[in-house]
Amino acid sequence: MKIYGKLIIFTFLMAAILSVSAVSVYADDGFNDVKESDWYYEAVKESVEAGIFTGTSKNEFSPKKGMSRAMFVTTLARLYEVDTSSYTGTSF
Secondary structure, three states, X not given: OHHHHHHHHHHHHHHHHHOOOOOXXXXXXXXXOOOOOOOOHHHHHHHHHOOOOOOOXXXXXXXXXXXXXXXXXXXXXXXXXXXXXXXXXXOO
């Protein structure tokens, strides 16, 4: 059930990232590009609280930007709680 919940959050977040709608403030974490009135606000909030996403900087979530392969893999690792401390390579 724990993985199922994380998968649901991940799915909603991917939809938010890939959406073309504008975004603005997740105030609790200082994101200036996610508004409380945005339909995906709760998904962003929950995913940040769960540690799955951290934003692209201290003040930006960047939902209108594309997601690199490295960002995607990092997100999957966080979602499935993979211990990445033993990985030292930089290539896929």
